[in-house]
Amino acid sequence: MSTAAVEVSGLTKRYGGRAAVDDLTFTVASGRVTGFLGPNGAGKTTTLRILLGLVQPTAGTALVFGDRYRDLARPTSTVGALLDASGFHPGRRVRDELAIHAAATGVDDDRIAVVLHDVGLEAAAAKRVGQLSLGMRQRLGLAAALLGEPRLLVLDEPGNGLDPAGMHWLRSLVRRHAAGGAAVLVSSHVLAELTLFADDVVVVNHGRLVSQSSIDDLLAAGGERVVLSSPQRAALVDILVASGAAVEVDVGADDATSAVVTGLSAAAIGDLAAAAGLALHQLRTEVRSLEDVFLEMTDDGEGIR
Amino acid sequence: MSASLGAELRKLRHTRSLLAVPVVAVVVTAAATGVLMTWIEASEISDRLSMHGPLRFGPTNIGLVLLVFGIRAFGDEAHHGTLTAALLATPHRHRLLVAKSVVSAAIAAATCAVTWVAVLPITAAGVARRDLDMTVDAGATAALFGRGLAAMVLVALLGVAFAAAVRNRTVALVAGIVWIALAEGIVGGLLRIGEYLPGAAVSGTVTGGGHDLGAVASAAVLTCWTAVAYLAALVGLRRDIT
Numbered sequence: 001m002s003t004a005a006v007e008v009s010g011l012t013k014r015y016g017g018r019a020a021v022d023d024l025t026f027t028v029a030s031g032r033v034t035g036f037l038g039p040n041g042a043g044k045t046t047t048l049r050i051l052l053g054l055v056q057p058t059a060g061t062a063l064v065f066g067d068r069y070r071d072l073a074r075p076t077s078t079v080g081a082l083l084d085a086s087g088f089h090p091g092r093r094v095r096d097e098l099a100i101h102a103a104a105t106g107v108d109d110d111r112i113a114v115v116l117h118d119v120g121l122e123a124a125a126a127k128r129v130g131q132l133s134l135g136m137r138q139r140l141g142l143a144a145a146l147l148g149e150p151r152l153l154v155l156d157e158p159g160n161g162l163d164p165a166g167m168h169w170l171r172s173l174v175r176r177h178a179a180g181g182a183a184v185l186v187s188s189h190v191l192a193e194l195t196l197f198a199d200d201v202v203v204v205n206h207g208r209l210v211s212q213s214s215i216d217d218l219l220a221a222g223g224e225r226v227v228l229s230s231p232q233r234a235a236l237v238d239i240l241v242a243s244g245a246a247v248e249v250d251v252g253a254d255d256a257t258s259a260v261v262t263g264l265s266a267a268a269i270g271d272l273a274a275a276a277g278l279a280l281h282q283l284r285t286e287v288r289s290l291e292d293v294f295l296e297m298t299d300d301g302e303g304i305r
Numbered sequence: 306m307s308a309s310l311g312a313e314l315r316k317l318r319h320t321r322s323l324l325a326v327p328v329v330a331v332v333v334t335a336a337a338t339g340v341l342m343t344w345i346e347a348s349e350i351s352d353r354l355s356m357h358g359p360l361r362f363g364p365t366n367i368g369l370v371l372l373v374f375g376i377r378a379f380g381d382e383a384h385h386g387t388l389t390a391a392l393l394a395t396p397h398r399h400r401l402l403v404a405k406s407v408v409s410a411a412i413a414a415a416t417c418a419v420t421w422v423a424v425l426p427i428t429a430a431g432v433a434r435r436d437l438d439m440t441v442d443a444g445a446t447a448a449l450f451g452r453g454l455a456a457m458v459l460v461a462l463l464g465v466a467f468a469a470a471v472r473n474r475t476v477a478l479v480a481g482i483v484w485i486a487l488a489e490g491i492v493g494g495l496l497r498i499g500e501y502l503p504g505a506a507v508s509g510t511v512t513g514g515g516h517d518l519g520a521v522a523s524a525a526v527l528t529c530w531t532a533v534a535y536l537a538a539l540v541g542l543r544r545d546i547t
Binding site: 046049052053054055056069070072075076079081083084086087088089090091092093096097099100101103104105106144 | 309394545546
């Protein structure tokens with residue numbers, strides 16, 4: 001039986017009475033890029049820090065290849081993590097900073113030149129960290145994460161500070177790493193960014209799991225939907241459901257006439273209503289962007305389960 | 306553990322501002338010895354090497370510098386946000402504390418030794434040039450060196466543990482310096498417990514006879530303070546790294 005690269009189960013972290021992470025369960029598979037998506041304050045960073053042994057959970061477990069992070073024999077050769085691009089001493093040179101990481105990881109100094117090449121920082125090797133832009137510090141963080149040739153990459157908002165070319169480079173690097181059989185867990189609060197390179201996506205909000213699916217399934221949730229209004233809604237809904245449509249009627253507390261339909265076009269709905277002799281007061285098509293899907297998923301009390 | 310020690314040594318080697326702390330201590334002590342042997346009245350210079358001021362009070366003074374070094378050895382990690390990376394590589398937090406302690410103790414011992422190596426020839430040159438009479442009482446001088454070495458190592462460790470407990474470099478530095486330079490004298494005087502406080506224990510360990518407790522008891526007091534700081538550090542290190 002293969003072990004998941006990351007297995008989070010019933011994870012909870014409370015600060016006083018507030019739950020930053022609330023009974024969170026998900027997995028990350030090897031050879032795939034998994035996006036960890038949620039709005040700011042959703043509990044993504046806390047979850048990643050628990051996974052990496054930096055924060056103690058109140059309950060639940062977060063395992064890396066079946067073990068707690070602190071029980072890994074060579075942790076930074078198993079997991080490469082980029083949590084905070086500002087986590088470098090500003091007075092040290094780029095090459096020296098990586099030499100410190102190499103010693104701590106237990107890898108040969110020859111790896112420094114390799115990762116500097118991989119992240120495109122060869123020309124900045126002699127610069128002091130304090131002289132680097134945010135984007136260059138992100139690259140340095142990735143270089144440090146890659147030093148130990150890890151089987152799992154954990155990246156917390158790695159796109160911060162990167163320009164479009166940098167983002168393209170980041171996506172290529174992450175895809176290459178996954179293609180080599182490693183698992184990649186990337187947190188972000190921008191769904192559109194993740195759709196460009198993630199295979200799977202875990203959506204969280206208020207510390208709770210909203211959904212875990214492949215990115216293709218998530219994308220399928222986008223697209224068109226039809227909003228209708230009918231004084232004979234119940235009868236119309238029965239006909240639409242029988243025709244294979246998905247119908248949501250809980251669209252407003254005092255609204256007994258409206259419904260949102262996916263899986264049928266407006267014309268098909270109109271034809272079905274006419275054939276059944278049912279009145280339609282409104283029938284309009286809405287096109288939902290990925291951002292709409294994300295906002296809907298993370299909207300309080302209206303999340304897709 | 307060897308990887309952690311290697312990383313700590315590299316941090317020291319590649320962090321100029323931290324490496325400068327013990328270097329400054331040696332240079333200032335050597336310069337002060339030069340001033341003493343050149344301009345101070347002969348009657349104020351001891352006629353026994355084991356009572357020679359720079360060898361007795363020099364270590365006491367560099368004790369404050371080594372406290373700062375110890376605080377910075379751990380406090381810099383919290384200050385620059387590099388503690389996260391250090392703990393990712395060394396998830397067992399007490400191992401990181403041990404690695405920093407070993408390296409800081411080695412630096413403290415080396416600083417003490419280099420200070421003596423710098424002070425002795427300057428003293429010898431001053432004695433010869435001014436035709437002073439100074440007895441080289443080797444046994445007592447060696448004992449003084451041993452006491453100084455022990456005190457410097459303990460005070461550096463105290464700094465490491467204190468910074469690990471506080472996990473805020475600025476707070477640790479201000480609290481440490483203000484306590485040693487100012488508050489300890491006031492508190493010790495008011496409560497009549499001066500010799501049981503850490504700063505007095507450092508000088509008591511080095512100079513021995515000048516204090517009520519004597520060198521061994523002072524060293525024991527300093528060891529107790531250091532042990533208390535390490536207990537606090539182990540508690541402090543359990544806190545989340547957010």
